[in-house]
Amino acid sequence: MRRARDGYAYQPIPKVATEDAVAHENDQMAEELSGKISTLKHMSIEIGNEVRYQDKILRGLDDDVDRSSGFLGKTMGRVLRLGKGNHNYYVFYLFLFAIFVFFLLYIVLKFR
Numbered sequence: 001m002r003r004a005r006d007g008y009a010y011q012p013i014p015k016v017a018t019e020d021a022v023a024h025e026n027d028q029m030a031e032e033l034s035g036k037i038s039t040l041k042h043m044s045i046e047i048g049n050e051v052r053y054q055d056k057i058l059r060g061l062d063d064d065v066d067r068s069s070g071f072l073g074k075t076m077g078r079v080l081r082l083g084k085g086n087h088n089y090y091v092f093y094l095f096l097f098a099i100f101v102f103f104l105l106y107i108v109l110k111f112r
Contacts, residue, residue, distance in 0.1 A: 079094075
């Protein structure tokens with residue numbers, strides 16, 4: 001503390017001004033926090049919507065795979081039944097057909 005004789009008069013900081021500054025700073029920080037909380041709320045809602053959308057897509061994909069596996073199982077059963085029949089030439093014809101299809105695809109893709 002300086003003495004009054006040096007030309008400096010001691011003036012303590014008023015408590016009211018300090019309390020007002022602290023209250024003002026707290027209000028500003030509360031507003032910033034409120035803005036951040038609302039942003040986080042919006043983001044969490046959007047994440048929830050995206051999760052529900054992705055879940056819906058995955059359920060549809062699961063249903064499609066189940067249907068495809070059923071169709072493939074039936075087809076394989078028919079091929080096995082065809083192979084067990086008395087006409088073994090069907091397997092040979094199937095093999096020739098597969099070679100023809102691959103050759104046709106090769107030509108189409110080569111001259112594209």
